[in-house]
Amino acid sequence: MTFDYDLFVIGGGSGGVRAARIAATEGGARVALAEEYRMGGTCVIRGCVPKKLMVYASEYPGMVEDARAYGWDAKVGAFDWKAFRKSLDAELTRLENAYRKGQENAGVTIHDQRAVVVDPHRVRLADGTEITTKHILIATGGQPFVPEFEGSDLAITSNDIFLLDDLPSSILVVGGGYIACEFACILNGLGVDVTQYYRGAQVLRGFDDEARGHVAEGMKANGIEIHCGTDVLRMEKTGGGIRVSSTDGHERTFEAVMYATGRRPNTAGLGLEQAGVELGRYGKVVVDDYSQTSVPSIYAVGDVTDRIALTPVAIREGQAFSQTVFAGKPSKADHELVASAVFTQPELGSVGLSEEDARAQEEIEVYQTAFRPMQSLFAGRPDRVLMKLVVSAKTGKVLGCHIVAPGAGEMIQLAAIAIKMGATKEDFDRTVAVHPTMGEELVTMKTPVRKG
Structure with a gap:
């Protein structure tokens, strides 16, 4: 059978673009890639990069305070969120264009629309076009998860935080993982009154107990109000903001509530189950050591496989996939001792x-x-x-x-x-x-x- 492409990648994030580029340049493959939002994926557009730039912004008040102690006549002025957002948007656009240019230079055909799997060798674009391909790579990443409860639609997530027109004066951050803790610290540093609820006994579950306790104490010392063993029961919109009822019996009002209670693999509506691909808990794509699914022609890399949800890991998985399938160099991504x-x-x-x-x-x-x-x-x-x-x-x-x-x-x-x-x-x-x-x-x- 003659195919339109040797590889069709669904998802333009870190893992997908690396796999596409390596397959095209080192493997000589005919490659196409579909991305329904913006090239660069979670890390570049709504994750690592904008978050780290916000971390830098949030640290400057402390630096200025230190500068005074070191003899500088320095003062902290007001933070201009709109000016920062304008610069942030420009930087993300620059990075998105760089990702796109890298794909184009490698000879990858880009489709700026959603693609779904029809069968082991066919995908369908949002405009109805069907494309045949020898191999399919799923690299659609993950998405924030907000549990359903009364008023849950009032919550924002980490995807929304970069798009706010104005910073809230107060915010409740719900969750205890690294995303919740990072944004609690960022917003606190930018002058927002931050409260954090986490249903567990201590934030940053999965990290060394002593280390995460040390971080929590530092966060509290910096002015973040952390309530462990506490969860949200319901939320409602009021004239003063969002009234939150919690499991500790209290009711408090915040201008905004951000949920960071984990991420789920982004596989809904992709047609994977109908194509015979085995999915695991929360819709993760089940793969072997070579990122191959239960359907031999379909592979998956990155957060959608729920192995280690880190950008450098997705990149390694994407590269190992393309070297294995297209460059004649069987490779397994190494998931041991990942910092x-x-x-x-x-x-x-x-x-x-x-x-x-x-x-x-x-x-x-x-x-x-x-x-x-x-x-x-x-x-x-x-x-x-x-x-x-x-x-x-x-x-x-x-x-x-x-x-x-x-x-x-x-x-x-x-x-x-x-x-x-x-x-x-x-x-x-x-x-x-x-x-x-x-x-x-x-x-x-x-x-x-x-x-x-």
Whole structure:
């Protein structure tokens, strides 16, 4: 059978565009890609990039306060959200155009409309056009999830926060994951009165217990009101905003409510089940180590597979797929020891096992230090840094590293290289410190604080 294309990619996010480009340039494939919204996907348009720019914006008031302590005659003025949004929109447009140009330069045909799967070798565009293809790649990512309850339609999500005409004076952030915590910190830094509800016992579930407790205390010290063990029962619109009734028996009114209670794979209405593709919990696409679905000609990468929902992972999965299928280089994306950063204030960087998970599998030693960093100490701020290594008692291998500090994401990226290479605590000890830095504490912790 002759096909219109060798590969048709549904989704123009990080995983999809990488797969398309590699298939076209390294594999010589005829490739088309459909994106129904904007090229770049969640990360570029409504996730990592705009969020990180908002993180930067939210940090400037603290920097100005520190500058005064260092002798500068500096003052914090009002934050101009509209001016920031204008610059943000321009930057996102620039990045979107760069993504598009990269695809066009690789010879990829772009369809700016929704595509659905008809059968293992056919897709249908929103305008009704049907296209045949030897392989289909699903890279449609995820979308925010808001549970249904009375008044749930009043909530906004992380997708909406970048599009607000004005910042609210007060906001309730519901959720305890990294998205909820990051936006709580961002909005707090931009001058919004922030309250956070989370139904669990502590925010940032899945991260090291000590590290997430350290982050939570820092958030509270910065003025965020966190209520754990609390969930929303109902919401209603009032003259003063949105009245929220919660499980702790209280009623409070906020100008806005943002839900960040997780994301779900974006597979609804794609025609996957009808084509024979196996879907798992919440509609995730079930794949093997090579990103192949239960239908041999259909593959999936990125958040839609609900493996590790991080942009660099989606990129690796997209590249491995194209190298396997089109470049004759069978490749599996490596999901072991993937580092991550949470851009809260204070920032959290993590790679490897938490103390709790490591202890569940073997005897460990924990090396840890907490201190006030030089820069903020001089400025009179009470900030505290946490550095922690989780080490195998038997082999001395570093099983996990957790950092809560300014620039923790930058530090954990470098620590991840050593840990991925199998570094031992001895290797860390043999490394000469760079002084004076926060990072030097990673190589100067000599005595374990806990064993077992």
